[in-house]
Amino acid sequence: xxxFLGLAWAAERGxxxxxxxxxxLGHCCQGKNNTCRGVGPRANDxxxxxxxxxxxxxxxxxxxxxxxxxxxPVDCVLADDWxxxxxxxxxxxxGIKRRxxxxxxxxxxxxxxxxxxxxxxxxxxxxxxxxxxxEGHEELRETGKIVPASFGSWRSSKVYNPYEDxxxxxxxxxxxxxxxxxxxxxxxxxxxxxxxxxHKNAELWSIDLQKGSTACVECQPMAMxxxxxxxxxxxxxxxxxxxxxxxxxxxxxxxxxxxxxxxxCQCDADHKLSFVLV
Numbered sequence: 469x470x471x472f473l474g475l476a477w478a479a480e481r482g483x484x485x486x487x488x489x490x491x492x493l494g495h496c497c498q499g500k501n502n503t504c505r506g507v508g509p510r511a512n513d514x515x516x517x518x519x520x521x522x523x524x525x526x527x528x529x530x531x532x533x534x535x536x537x538x539x540x541p542v543d544c545v546l547a548d549d550w551x552x553x554x555x556x557x558x559x560x561x562x563g564i565k566r567r568x569x570x571x572x573x574x575x576x577x578x579x580x581x582x583x584x585x586x587x588x589x590x591x592x593x594x595x596x597x598x599x600x601x602x603e604g605h606e607e608l609r610e611t612g613k614i615v616p617a618s619f620g621s622w623r624s625s626k627v628y629n630p631y632e633d634x635x636x637x638x639x640x641x642x643x644x645x646x647x648x649x650x651x652x653x654x655x656x657x658x659x660x661x662x663x664x665x666x667h668k669n670a671e672l673w674s675i676d677l678q679k680g681s682t683a684c685v686e687c688q689p690m691a692m693x694x695x696x697x698x699x700x701x702x703x704x705x706x707x708x709x710x711x712x713x714x715x716x717x718x719x720x721x722x723x724x725x726x727x728x729x730x731x732x733c734q735c736d737a738d739h740k741l742s743f744v745l746v
Contacts, residue, residue, distance in 0.1 A: 488534035490521040496539035496577050500524035507519030508532050526578040536688045537573055544582035545573035556591035558697030559609050560703075562730055564650050565591040590730055593697070611711040611721075612702030616673050617686060617735045617742035650698045654686040654733045657724040660709060676740040683724070684735035684742045689746050700745040703730065715746060 489495060489508045498503035510516040512529035519525075519532035521539060535578040557563035566588045575581050583633040592699070624672035659681045666674040685702035703711045704726035714720035 480700060481524045489519060489534045490538045491534050493521050493532075495521070496535075496608045497522040502568050502620065504534050512536075523576070523578040539577040541579035542573065543573065543577035543580035544575040545587065546582060547572055551588065553589075558591070558593040558699070559595045560593045560695075561697060562699040562703065562740060563591050563593055563697040564588050580636040588650070590650075590732060592729070593599070604655070607703065608707045608708060608710060609632060610702040611713050612635075612704065612724075613746050614685065614687065614743040615703050615715050615746055617684070617737040617739070617744050619744065633713050650689060651687055651732050654684055654735050655704065655726055655730045656728040657683050657685055657704060657712075658727050659683060661723040663719060663721055665744045666714060672717055672720075673740075674714045677714070677720075677722070681741060683726070684739065686733075686735040686744045687730070688741070688744055699705045702745060 489506045493504070493506045495504075499522060501524075502520075504522040505518050507517065508519045508520040510530040511525075512535070516530070519535075520530050521532055521535055523539070523541075525531035525535060526541075550567050553565050553567045557564045566586055570581055571585060571586045579704045591704050608705070613683075659677055659679055662677050663677055666672065666677050667715075669675075675738045685703070687703055691700045692698050693701055702710065704724070706726050706729055710722050712724050713724060735744070
């Protein structure tokens with residue numbers, strides 16, 4: 469135990485030692501550390517004058533000959549149980565809650581990593597105290613703006629990915645204060661009212677929106693509003709009637725009732741009654 473603490477202290481100190489291999493250096497370093505080296509041939513170059521004793525040398529191949537003996541890999545060890553679930557991120561309506569699993573032993577010397585230590589699930593805040601909204605639900609006053617699910621495929625395209633190239637600066641600027649990310653979620657609605665404008669042309673994608681039909685509606689991360697608790701506007705209230713609007717079809721709108729609570733899923737983009745909120 470004393471020897472291990474001595475090595476850990478030396479690893480934090482991180483001096484350059486050109487007096488020999490890892491044994492002469494006196495410690496093993498974590499990650500990639502160009503100062504963690506000793507004199508001697510490398511595993512991938514017998515003619516080299518110096519070699520490394522950091523954990524990155526395992527993958528690079530430039531370890532000192534005695535690295536494997538002195539810097540034995542230590543795998544990550546996680547706690548047996550997860551912590552309790554935290555509070556829902558949304559006071560009223562859909563949000564997310566998370567829990568963590570503590571790391572008992574972090575990986576050392578290139579040992580197996582810890583993997584995911586955080587879990588997130590959809591939750592629903594019930595502390596609704598918005599007096600102006602009927603029955604305390606702000607969502608009841610919102611209108612879900614929809615387009616066919618096939619229109620939403622660009623959101624996962626690398627070509628149109630706004631988190632790549634220079635456009636990522638805009639998203640980092642406006643979303644920098646977001647506490648959590650959230651995967652897509654979907655729900656089922658029963659259509660209860662449809663305006664005639666939705667059926668004026670048989671070629672319109674809204675032609676399949678008929679009274680009594682069931683639609684799958686998806687909320688994708690790009691459409692989520694941070695100020696609403698990382699959810700889409702107009703995603704409905706369970707077993708309550710709200711309004712919808714077909715964005716690209718003039719005059720096409722109506723009402724629907726949320727039949728299922730939101731869950732982590734995606735709507736089938738090939739189904740005629742699959743939509744995404746925008």
